[in-house]
Amino acid sequence: MRSTPVTIKDIARALNISISTVSRALRGMPEIHADTRAAVMRLAEELDYQPNQLAKNLLKSRTRTIGVIVPNLSYYYFSAMLNSIEEAAMQAGYSVLVCQSNESYLREATHVQNLLRSQVEGFIISLSRDTDNCEHVDRLVRKGIPVVLFDRYADSIAADKVIVNNQEAAYNATMHLIENGCKRIAVLAGPPQLLISNERLAGYRAALTNAGLVEDKSYILHCDFTPERTRQQALALMKLPEPPDGLLTISDRIALVALFALKEKGLRIPDDLAVVSFNNEPLCDFLTPSLSSISQPIQEMGMETVRLLLKQIEAADTEAYVPETKVMSTELVIRESSRKRK
Known part of the structure; x- marks a missing residue:
């Protein structure tokens, strides 16, 4: 077992790069190539590198x-x-x-x-x-x-x-859509590795089950939070043979992009598609139509x-x-x- 602390010299030697390059990579300096920075960070984690043992000093x-x-x-x-x-x-x-x-x-x-x-x-x-x-x-x-x-x-x-109780919140939002006449409810979820997105999907699925509705996987899309991708996914949902009549989005900024894209195509909200979102940002009150959203006690x-x-x-x-x-x-x-x- 190693008894002496790992130094930037050890990292530089292992990667065959200069000590100054390692130092700049660890500081996140922009002039260091992303691949080099990633390699330095990975090795620093593997070797449990701590500059000047500051982490131990934190305790004091x-x-x-x-x-x-x-x-x-x-x-x-x-x-x-x-x-x-x-x-x-x-x-x-x-x-x-x-x-x-x-x-x-x-x-x-x-x-x-x-x-x-x-x-x-x-x-x-x-x-x-x-x-x-x-x-x-x-x-x-x-x-x-x-x-x-x-x-x-x-x-x-x-x-x-x-x-927050993401599963309960999504369940309540989905049940609200169901109680207001929606039978084909889609979701613009977050990336698959994002735990809060998966919790919200679990609440959505529980509501469908409780209401006796069958889950349709084509109604579940995972977005990456970028406006262009969100726009594409919102329009794709409405091109399905049986387009959704309800939509749950993971955040208000996703809902905002989706609403604008759908309205540009002549769809009426909520007559053609009812929408509920998350975060209850101040802009929700000023959109046309105003946006239903889950409020968190920030x-x-x-x-x-x-x-x-x-x-x-x-x-x-x-x-x-x-x-x-x-x-x-x-x-x-x-x-x-x-x-x-x-």
């Missing part, structure tokens, strides 16, 4: 700084969550360092290393769309570094989590993530700490896009 340091990693701050949900997190942290005397993964696993893993280098006392993380390997987060947990996951999470990570969720993180930071015995999962309720806000059919 009092920088009173929290690291937050989110997929994208242009998404209303994450910007609103950050506002709540930052307010709760400031009230407790902590500052926040924020990073965006931009839905990239590699950037997410790089940000973890960079925040460690900045000696944050703990992490609040919502996983990226592309994260299907959580070793970079598991390593933090194994080292006793406080971590709280919110919204997008993985069951395999033994950390505190702040989430303010309370942000406060809870900080509470749980500070509980870990202040715990006398980190090895005996038992992770909590806080599941919060949602509310379906009904608007014109799914109004009752006459």
